[in-house]
Amino acid sequence: MHRQRLAVTVLLTATLTGGLVPAAAAHDAHRPDPVQRQLSLLVERDGVPGALAYDGKVTRTLGVADIESGRPMVGAQGRFRLASNTKAFTAAAVMRLVVDGRIRLDDRAGTYVPQLAHHTITVRQLLKQTSGLPEYSALADWSRPGTPEDYLALALKEQPVFEAGTDWGYSNTNYLVLGMVIDTASGVGFRTYIDRTVVHPLRLDDTYWPAPGEFTLRGPHARNYGVHPARPDAGRVDVTELPGYEFGASGGLVSTPEDLNAFWDGLFGGRLLPGWAVGLMTRDTTDVGGRDVYPPGSRYGYGVASIPLSCGGSYWGHGGDLPGDSVGGGRATGGRGTVTVYTTTWAAEGDSLRHLQGAVDAALCAKRR
Template structure:
């Protein structure tokens, strides 16, 4: 498969969770962290994001199978200041990269016998998932936990129905009034993981945030990863500023979006993490540090075709983890977007982990293509 085709495949995954498009900001200068030794092409890929694409900052963090870490950066951590872009320990909102963490959380509960993949959602949430109006065909008695994780439930998206000026809202209620997608076929919707988080709470009696922390985040040593508290709008610790159009005021132009109600992004996109921690996630999960080998095989092997016209044949989605063949072979990954951030993170068969993110939403086709080019260059280097 050519690099152009594989990037186009991955770009759809990144775009799938997009909450907001970014109006490009002014270009920023580029640098590479001291001691880093990456091919010039990776630096050039990041420089294109912060130059031609106008995104304030960009970062690629690579960990090879021998444990060596290299971080390459471009742009600035704060527009108008020249402040250097933060490194691999800088925190950012990871958007839908939250989904792989939640999928592993559910699989931990499956291994404990507390959740069954083929059981209808209605068994855990009696009468909760019932559509009305345009969504009258939605019925939790016909949707399994497996369907939620693989995005084949038919549940419609709720994110683009939210009034961002009036939070919180009944997010599931919004989805249940919308027309469903065809059941049994891949159709990306944050609603699937919203409901998965509700199932976790139902079987444990605890918030999905606490459960994922205890079963996944802490066991994998993701010390800089956390769920924002209710009402919390800041990002804790070292971080870059993020920029874009606020969803509650789309006419207001590009603004600083560093302060956002992260708690409201929920089980499908609410985590704050670092590039270093995301690479630890991939390394730990594939090394069997939180799941059995059998459970991991189910997550990545029980997958469905993406099926979207923009994807080449062969792209598949498992339990919160997509896979595709890049120019250097097979890779497992997920993308994520929240207002002001775009990220793609994953690993290859060799045990190389890569996280690339920008401090502005890669909202255009060109920006997404360039983000994916940086990811593939870093992974295949």
């Protein structure tokens, strides 16, 4: 469930606690709900202000949506920033261009992005995170807007992390470039193209791209708390308002648990792409177990990753982190459904990561019990 931080230098150094509210999902008092137990660990032990798990039928919540007012945690229709889950949408759109014969996986990215004209990096390597492009997000000045060309130029000033195709290294720059590839190949811009080929066909009505200069979240949502990348000296603050437009094709979408689950079902259920295309996304993979946030046995494909389940099999999804939220989940193999787990602060390491992943595992394995 790899989720590269858009501001990799941000560290969360304190805990927030909020008043607890009853969970939205009822369960047998004599048989503790394993998903609710993981949410309890996140909120009561790890200091996450609010947490949610939505499995397509049941919404479980704990904590609060706002630590000042104490209002209850939002449900499955609450908006949140998808962060790096956006990459799966971008990858699906790239594969639609491949299916339609408008690009090829082994085309050089420089065919579509002039800044890479002298590089051998291919579209496939961008999708698989094997390009060696340095991470741009740690170099960007998030206090002012920039263009994809600006951000790519920052990365290209650095030495490659490795020679293209020789290793694996997660970098938001890969999906920044894929957005530029979509711009050129589609002729309509990546946001419009992803809407036309992914968002609208699946009727994800609560999923949207923030407009330029739009910092707030539309509709019902929880507040988010963390270290603001543009104001790190302020410590832990409310970071609900962020320059979402700037996060682009690597992390800019806003959605809901209901819509994200519907996306995973649509993608892996064959509603967006033919079977051979989805097969490529999930078969042409790299072993990433033990690297970053990935447990042993994990593999990364084209904008999606597989994570082993304790009950056997695995689930396919992505995940995402920002200073103020973490999102995990996906669709399990064997027809065991989908789940989205969301926290209102960064939960991408240590106990909080284990508990977030544990909530995903518990929800998907519950289908087998």
